[in-house]
Amino acid sequence: MPDSRILTPLAVAALALLAEGPSHPYEMYQTLVQRAEDRIVKVRPGSLYHTVDRLASAGLVRATGTEREGNRPERTTYEITEAGSLALAERVAEIIGTPVNEYPEFPLGLGESHNLPLETVVALLQKRVSLIRADIAVLDHAIETVRRKGIPDKYWLDVRYMRALEAADAAVLEDLISDLETGSVSWSDVLHERRTPAWNAN
Numbered sequence: 001m002p003d004s005r006i007l008t009p010l011a012v013a014a015l016a017l018l019a020e021g022p023s024h025p026y027e028m029y030q031t032l033v034q035r036a037e038d039r040i041v042k043v044r045p046g047s048l049y050h051t052v053d054r055l056a057s058a059g060l061v062r063a064t065g066t067e068r069e070g071n072r073p074e075r076t077t078y079e080i081t082e083a084g085s086l087a088l089a090e091r092v093a094e095i096i097g098t099p100v101n102e103y104p105e106f107p108l109g110l111g112e113s114h115n116l117p118l119e120t121v122v123a124l125l126q127k128r129v130s131l132i133r134a135d136i137a138v139l140d141h142a143i144e145t146v147r148r149k150g151i152p153d154k155y156w157l158d159v160r161y162m163r164a165l166e167a168a169d170a171a172v173l174e175d176l177i178s179d180l181e182t183g184s185v186s187w188s189d190v191l192h193e194r195r196t197p198a199w200n201a202n
Helices: 009-020 025-034 045-057 082-097 105-111 118-148 157-182
Strands: 061-067 075-080
Touching: 009 025, 009 045, 009 061, 009 075, 009 082, 025 045, 025 075, 045 061, 045 075, 075 082, 118 157
Parallel strands: none
Antiparallel strands: 061 075
């Protein structure tokens, strides 16, 4: 399999689009945004062009021709190669089957929240929950839309997964807010010893 540095999340998304049929990078960008895949993959037109160039250099995609519309620059159309299809399948399998710590920032902020006043932490958590609930509403609308269009479930498992994660996230944070507001989690306790993570304590 090619170097994982080549098969970035954006590269995987690009290969998956080309597995559906030949396309040029700008059209690929539009499709990703239209499908709201920019929620799970950081995508910009420039970065997508660069990614496709790297995939071509690695032999995972190949140019099939160029076209020009009016005075616009020529656009090169690409298709996935046999090596690209194999690399896509292997990388997707690896992503699904191998848990990886992606070092999200929020647990760090939560772990250091004792450095802020209690009322500030509660207000920030309430704001976060409100934003998550709004995001869940967007996902619910997306699910309703794809169901109405008759798109098979297997094509939007990511949306289903994200919706479940966000709902669980909101529920956990609401419980935490309740514990902070009722005093179940005290903000006045002082730690006199160096903190040791619970999973390392003996």
